[in-house]
Amino acid sequence: MANHKIEIRRRNTQKILLAAEKVFAEKGFGAASMGDIAQEAELPRSNLHYYFSTKDDLYREVVLGLLELWKQDAICFEQFDDPRVVLASYIRAKMNHSRTRPYGSKIWANEIMHGAPLLGAALDEHLMEWARLKQAKIKQWVDDKRILPVEPAYLLYMIWASTQHYADFNYQIDLINGHTALSDRQFEQAVQTVTAVILRGIGLEP
Helix, strand or coil, X not given: CHHHHHHHHHHHHHHHHHHHHHHHHHHXXXXXXXXXXXXXXXXXXXXXXXXXXXXXXXXXXXHHHHHHHHHHHXXXXXXXXXXXXXXXXHHHHHHHHHHHCHHHHHHHHHHXXXXXXXXXXXXXXXXXXXXXXXXXXXXXXXXXXXXXXXXHHHXXXXXXXXXXXXXXXXXXXXXXXXXXXXXXXXXXXXHHXXXXXXXXXXXXXX
């Protein structure tokens, strides 16, 4: 019975977080309400407050959860040493989440564009050290002459911009694609194009 309750709690929490991603992305933090999120999650509002006391708590959990998700996208930096394998894996993971979790990317972009008003201190704590470790690995590749000289931070910025574009500007992409979302084949071509351009830019063949 205890395990069943734990599973129900886990499912409801995930349902609420995904619903909140969509509502916060579409309406912004200020305009979004707990009622909107409860309706999107198809749960009574009282249930929502059982799991998250305030909208601030829920928003914080959404954004920090996204940060953890994107940290997992970069686990390849720890698992592999070959820059071609690491960067190709990282780009694909980022692209896949841009396709499957576009609302999350839009929330993140909106928070950052406004100077992280709700999560500034938390992002300093969670993001800075993570980024430094990734930059250190890229710098080591440069020092070992495994890739062409590049400023590690700027390479990361380029990857983030290229991959998250497919979430943050999906309306524009769909518009240019004849008001149609990219097919699986087209999306794979996009992944391969982004990967090839970035790898060739640092002297690697995809």
